[in-house]
Structures are given as C-alpha cells and as structure tokens.
Amino acid sequence: MASPFSRRLLGRRNKATQVERVRERRHEGFLRYAGFRWAKISGGLCLLIIVSYALVDVRPRHNGGSWYGYTLGTIGALLILWLTALGYRKRKMTSDHWSLKAWTSAHVYLGLGLIVVGTWHTGFQLGWNVHTLAWALMMLVILSGLYGVIVYATLPQALSNNREQMTQMQMLEAIRAFDRQLHSAAQPLTPEDTAPVLAALDEDPFAGGIAARLSGRYPNCATSSALRALTLSRSSDAGAREKVVGLLKQKEAALARLRQHLRIRGLLEIWLYVHVPLTFALIAALSAHIISVFFYW
Amino acid sequence: MSFILRRISTTKTGKQIIRDAALPGDTITLGRDGNNGIHVADLAVNPHHATIGSADGRVVRVAAQEGLGFELNGRTETLADIDSAAGGELRFGGHRLTIAREDDKIILLVERIDELSQSSKDVDEARAFSLQGVMLGKRMGAWLFAAVMLLAFLVGPIWAWYSYRQVNERPDGYHADSAWLSGPLSSAHASLKNDCQSCHVEPFVAVTDKACVNCHTGEHRAMSMAHANAPTAMLLAARHPPGVGEKILAGFAKTFNKPQGRCVDCHTEHEGAGPMAATPQKFCADCHEGMQGRLKAAGHPTMLADAADFGTGHPEFRPLVRAAPGAKLARAAPGKAMVDYNGLKFPHDLHLQATGGVARMAASFRGRYDFGKKLECENCHRVEADGVRVKPVEMERDCAMCHSLAFETVGGVTRTLRHGEPDQVVADLTAYYRSTPPSRPLQLGGMQRRRPGAYAEGQVYNIYFNEVAVRPSRAQDAVRAVFSKGGACYDCHTIFAPQAGRGWRVAAVEQTPRYLQKGWFDHDAHRETACADCHTAAPASKVSSDLLVPGLRQCRDCHVGEGGARLVKVDTATDSPCAMCHEYHSDGGKPWLPPRQRRKNTAAITNKPLAASYGVSMITGTGGRGLYEVTWRTPALQAARRGG
DSSP: OOOHHHHHHHHHHHHHHHHHHHHHHTTOOSTTTTTTHHHHHHHHHHHHHHHHHHHSOOSSOOSTTSHHHHHHHHHHHHHHHHHHTHHHHTTSOOOSSSOHHHHHHHHHHHHHHHHHHHHHHHTTOOOSSHHHHHHHHHHHHHHHHHHHHHHHHHHHHHHHHHHTTOOHHHHHHHHHHHHHHHHHHTTTSOHHHHHHHHHHHHOOTTOSOHHHHHHOOOTTOHHHHHHHHHHHOOSSOHHHHHHHHHHHHHHHHHHHHHHHHHHHHHHHHHHHHHHHHHHHHHHHHHHHHHHHHHHTO | OOEEEEEEEEOTTSOEEEEEEEEOSSEEEEESSTTSSEEOOOTTSOTTOEEEEESSSSEEEEEEOSSOOEEETTEEESEEEEETTTOEEEEETTEEEEEEEETTEEEEEEEEOSOSSGGGSOOOHHHHTSGGGTSOOHHHHHHHHHHHHHIIIIIHHHHHHHHTTTOSSOOSSOOGGGGGOOSOOOGGGGGGTTOGGGTOOSTTSOOOHHHHHTTOOSGGGSOOHHHHSSOHHHHHHHSOOOOHHHHHHHHHHHHTTOOSSOHHHHSOOSSOSSSOOOOOTHHHHHHHTTHHHHHHHTTOOOOOOOOSBTTTBOOOOOOEEESSTTOOEEEOOTTSOOBOOOSBOOOHHHHHOSSSHHHHHHHHTBTTBSOOSSOOHHHHOOBOTTSSSBOOOOIIIIITTTSOOEEEEETTEEEEOOTTOHHHHHHHHHHHHHHSOOSSOOOOBOGGGOOTTTOOTTOOOOOTTTOGGGOOOSHHHHHHHHHSTTBTTTTTBOEEOOBTTBOOEEOOOOOOSOSOSSSOOOTGGGTTSOHHHHOTTGGGOOSTTBOOOOOHHHHTTTEEOTTOOOSSOOSSOEEOOGGGTOOSSSTTSOOOOOHHHHSOOHHHHOOSOGGGGGHHHHHHOOTTOOTTOOOOOOOSOHHHHTTO
C-alpha cells in the first residue's frame, strides 16, 4: 500500500503530466513556455543587475575586478557553461518534467540575459585584449542564437509554402525524372545541341558554395544556359528541340523549387555553424581570460 | 570473322541475363544514331561516333569518326589497335565497350557505367539537403577555433612571460601577453607596457609591494608614520565592518591569495591612460568614518576625531597654538576659543580700518611704499617664495615703514635704536647722554604720539613744546621711558623690568610658520580669493592673541565632499577628496594630485567679482601686481642695518 506521501507525490506528478499535455495540445512553443516563465526570470535578473549597478558604489570605478564585477563574472561564466550544456541535454531522453522544451526556453531567455550579465561585468571597459575578445565572442554567440530564434519563428512557414506537400526527396525525384526524359528526348539532336543538354544533365543540383546556398543565386546554372542555347539554336530538328526546351523549362522550375528549399534550410541552419563553434571558441577565450587574471594576479 | 554484341541486363533480383547477338560484316559502326551496328543511347556519344573493324580476326581497330575520340586506358584516342586475345576496355561517353575473344569470336560488351545525370546519383539525404556539404563541420570548427584561442591567448602569453621572466626590460616588438592587458597603464607607468613581468613577477601571486618599492625608493617606501607606528590589531580594528560587497571581495581575495593592504589597493592601475587617479576618499573614510567608537570598543581609545567627508563629516581644525604667553606650542583643544600668544601686541582692527590714523598715515606714504588709501593685509604679510605659506612678520621689513626707531639725526644721518637687541638700546642711549646733552628732546615714544603724515621712516620729529614733561634729562630716564608704557618698545612688545643681575628684557616673539600641521593649505592655490574672505575675523580683531586661522566653516564656503556632499549652500563647489589636503605617505609634505587636478580655475571658484578682491590694486592702480607675487622691497632702514 502506498503511503500518503508517495500518493501525494504521485498526484503532483500526475498534475505535472496533465499540465504538460495541455501545453502539447496548445502547441505551446519554447518561446512562450509556461507563460514566459524564463523570460520573466531572465528579465528580472537583468533589471536587478542594471539597477544595482547604478546604486552600488564601487571604487575607483566599475570594472571586472570589483566585488560586483567578480560576482557578475562568476554568474556569467557559470551561465555560459550551463547554456553550453544544452547540446548535451538535447541528446538525452528523459521523462522528467524538466523537459527539453523547458530547458530550451531557459536557454534562450537566460542566454539573452547573459548580454546584461557579461556587459555589465565589463563595467563598459573594452579594449583590444583577450578580455574584450571573450566578451565579443559571447556577444556573437548570443546574437547568432537570437538570429536562430527569429528564423525558427519565421522561416518554417516559408519552407512549408515552398514545398507544396512534397518531401525533399520527391523534389529530387522530380528532377531525376526530367533528366531521364531529357536524355531520351535529346537523342535526335545534333551534337551541337546535345552539348548544353549534356551539361544540364551533368549539373549537380546540390552544387554551389555557401554563398549560393544562402542567396539562392546560381548565375552559372547549366540548365538555364542550356535553355537559352536551345531556344536560340537552329541546328536540330525543330520538333525534337521544342520538346527538349519544354523539358528544360520544367527542370528549371523543379530546380528552382529545390534551390529555394535549400536556401531556406541553409538560412535555418547557418546560425548553428556560428553558434556552436564560437561557443567553444568562447569557452577557450573565457578560460584564457580567467587564467590570465589569476596568472597576472 | 564475326563480332558478337553482348548485352547484360540485371533483373530485379540481381540475376544477370546475358544476350549475345552476332553482328554481320567486318566493320561495325558505333553511335547514337539508330542505324549504327551498335546503338548507344548516350548524349555524350556522336550519332556516328566510331567504326570497329578487324582485318585478321585478332586485332581490332577502333577509329573515331566525328572528331570526338574515345578513352582507352584513361587516355583519349582517335585510333586504336587492340589485340582481342589480350582484351581491352574503351569508353564512349557514359558507356564502356569491352573487347574480348571467345572461340575465335570477338565479343563486344557494351554497358552503361555512368549515371544518366548527376541528379540520378544516390545522395545521403541528411547531408545533401543540409549545410553539411558546404560548411566546415560544427565539431571541426569548434575544435579549430578553441585551439586557436588557447594557442594565441593562453599558451602564447604564458610563453612570453616564461621567456622574459628574469629580464628587466623586454626588447621592442609584439609580446603575446600584451593581449592580457586589461587596460592602458597610467602615464607614469606607460613605459612598462611591454614589461608585464616588472610588476607581475610570479605567476598566480598578486602584485607585491616589493615590486613597487624597487623603483619607488623615496618617501613612498613606507606607509605614513601615523599608520606605520600603529599596532596591526589597532589598524584592523579601525576598519569599518565590511558590507556584503566587501565580504564577497574579501572572499575572493582570501580564496585566490590576494593579500590586502598592498600599495595597489589604493594605487589602482590599468584604469586608463593619463595620470594615475588620486586615491579616492573612500580608502580613508573606510577607517576614519566612525573610527573613534570602533577603536574604543576594541580597546584602543584614540583622540583622533572621525572624518568621513569634507563637506559633511570633518572635525574642526586644531591649529598649532600657544595657549598662554610663553606656553609651549600645542594643537588647540577642540571646541574652545582659539587664542595664540605670539608675544606681540597688535590690533588688526586698528591697522585695517578704512579711516583713522593708520589709514591716513598709509595714504600719506602712497608712492613711497605700495600702500593704498589704507593698509592691506599684504602690506605687512609677505608670502614665501613658493607661495604656499606666509612669512613671519619682520620688524625692519614689515613694520618699520611706519614704526620708526630713529631717535636722532646727526649731520643728515639718522640714528636708530637697534631692534631685537635691548642691551644695545640701553647702551646707545647711555652713550648719547654721555657725549652731549640733547639739543632737543629725544623721540622715544610709541605710535600714539605721532602726528599722522609727519613721520616717515628715519625722520625725527621735533616735539619740543609738549614733550617737556616727559623729556628725560638723564640716561636712565630715557631708557626707562623707551621700555615703559608709551615707549617705542612697550607699544608692541611685552617688556620685563630689570631684575637682579638682568637688564630690560623683551618677551620673545614667536610666530608659528605652519598652523595646520596635519593638513596642507596652499595660499598660492587661493591667490584669487581675498584674504578677508577666509580670514574673516581679522578686520575686527582687537588683540594679537586672537587666532585668525580660518575654520572649517570658511573652507566649506567653497569646498564640498568628494561626491559633492555639503551641509551649507555652496554656489561654486570644489569637490574635495581627503587627498586634496592630506598626504598619506609623508605627513609634512604637499599632497600629490594628478596634474589635471592641480590647478583649478580659481577665478571661477571665487564668488565675488574678481575686481572686488583686488581692492588694493583698484586704489593704487597697479593692476599687474599680484596679491601673492613675491617681490622684494628695498630693505627698510638701511642706515639702521649699517649700525645706525
């Protein structure tokens, strides 16, 4: 028989699960999790720091070396380590009510709060040194994260609109189908005309560097140039050529959809390529910052 | 001779089906066109790409027809002879043609080996559709960036420290530990910018005083005497109870081995270029605010009054005075009327009156001395060469313009009593009577008897007619007259009558050169303020024992606390930290101030219009004469100095 204590605990757990279910049903995201609980906590912390900074009389002036600076620095460093731990936490499945969503919500809002903790820790004394480097890296990480939050909130809609119920493999399959049709349709063409078609077939739909991915501009697109070449060409049989031109147009449209898809996905992902490596650069610079302070104590 | 065209197709289950078809003729054409013997549906292959033939049934000759060649063993050829027994592989576009020999028959095997198009190739969906293919991996980037940071900003600086740790001065150039510089050094230490090790001698050891006194060998070597002589327990007890912040700081200091009480606690560095900031008031007030009570409670009772802020909490000044005639110099007791006996009789009010005898006399000397319509403070009080303090008054220089000691003129030469030598005065007068009887009465009186304007320095005034009653007829009478009430000496000095074995004596005059021993007052810094603005009691002072040193109240007319705290209304406030007047290291010296704080625009501090404070110059018209400019006048009474 369960003791009253465990029953109460069970009840609380049940209630927590129930609350969680309601949240799931409402599609409550990590931003508005628990009625902006972490936004409030983080905002309160920032307010506390800004007000106490103005009220606390630190001599000769505010900087990282005053007691106030030490306090903020310690809070900031621990916060950075905890924020980094999200990468570990998200790989762990738990059934606890410290859900990943709660953790992400805290990560976002406390991370934004770190702007105040870190900047006020400096006492606004910035220079060309490792201390300011650590601060700058921290700001870059936070700003890239802020960008991430913004694109996560806005871009999925665009991604979905672009897909039009297709999966990304279906998009690729469409291009493959047009390629096959192009191949056979181009058989009667003269070698002069087949060369651009061949180039179009040879084009890797995933080619292009990071700039092309993010801008969605492919100025040297072989399909487009094949289309241009064949529209102007007079060498092959007109009927066969027209068929190929039609197929090229369709392939171009399919390619454009895929590329738009890649672009939005790129925009959704690019911040992580800044956020994650710079986080580790930050932790290294932070270590150098802390060790340097004690080394030249 | 026959060619066999072999085609291999693969079923869904992976089973290969081989179909052979004999090709008629000795020469077979290969191309994209349907009429060819071997039809290759490949856009990379020309309509009539090549011919394949064999003259002897063994060696196969492949010849390209329409410009485009084929690949044989990786090289592009247009003509090739291949021994069918040895076999060979040729590439036409995306297809492979394998030549082999089986039972006198030449087998031609044609297969598509390339994908139809790039997009047809298999892709790893997760990789291809994400940025993984085009960006440096996140993990890789993380390792790379972190390694660069650690190398450049941790290993590099430590290496720089390690390689110069025993060096006094590093060579010019970049040193990696300059990346650790938390802020520019003050201008005094700017040259040490590259030499971190000159102060940060040992790693993980807080900067020691030893590093400071290696260069600062002078007065900064020690704490102030007052603090250095105090027992440590007393110094510790003097400190105010730490607040939350200080507890945190102390916790950090204790945890990370940062001892307190070092030079750098007050003289903070890396606070920005320019002169090092003056030590803030807080470092003094931390102990001196409410210290008396704390020390008393700790069993170290002290006379020292509490001081927290000049504007609001500062004890009244205790100047060095003689509380009674002939008494020893001692600091005035707090809360009592300030008196200072210097041995002189001098009524300031009489001398500073705008009307009356003194003013008339001064006016009569205009042009001869730097007098105006009346006497001004600086007519008698002269400042030292450095402008900081006022010189002691000297009779010959500062009084004798009016207070002549001449008693006779002989052939145009004035004879004067010796000042400061009573025995000589007695001897001169005795000699005078011994030689010739006075042709006319001697002038031996003090200042009361003079007629304003009639006396200039060294003149003898003939007062025959009303002097008969007091005219000394004998030497003893003359000596008695000069030392008694109404006599020249008595008017200014305290006289002791002759006693057994001693003649007439004059009480010693001792003027205190510096009244405020614990604080520093610079007259030069206040040169644009009129004397009477601070020495407010002077114009009304009747006796010389009135102490005319200004009190706290006068200072607070302009000076407020470091943070601007004040008790009274101040029009133009001067923020005054402790270090403005008090020097920590050398008790008697001038406090150190950063250059930019040294010279204030004192005209702005003075409340009154500038002209009013120059009353003298308005009268005399010599505007260029500064109040405290040190000018040496022609010594008065040259004759007297030569011996009369």
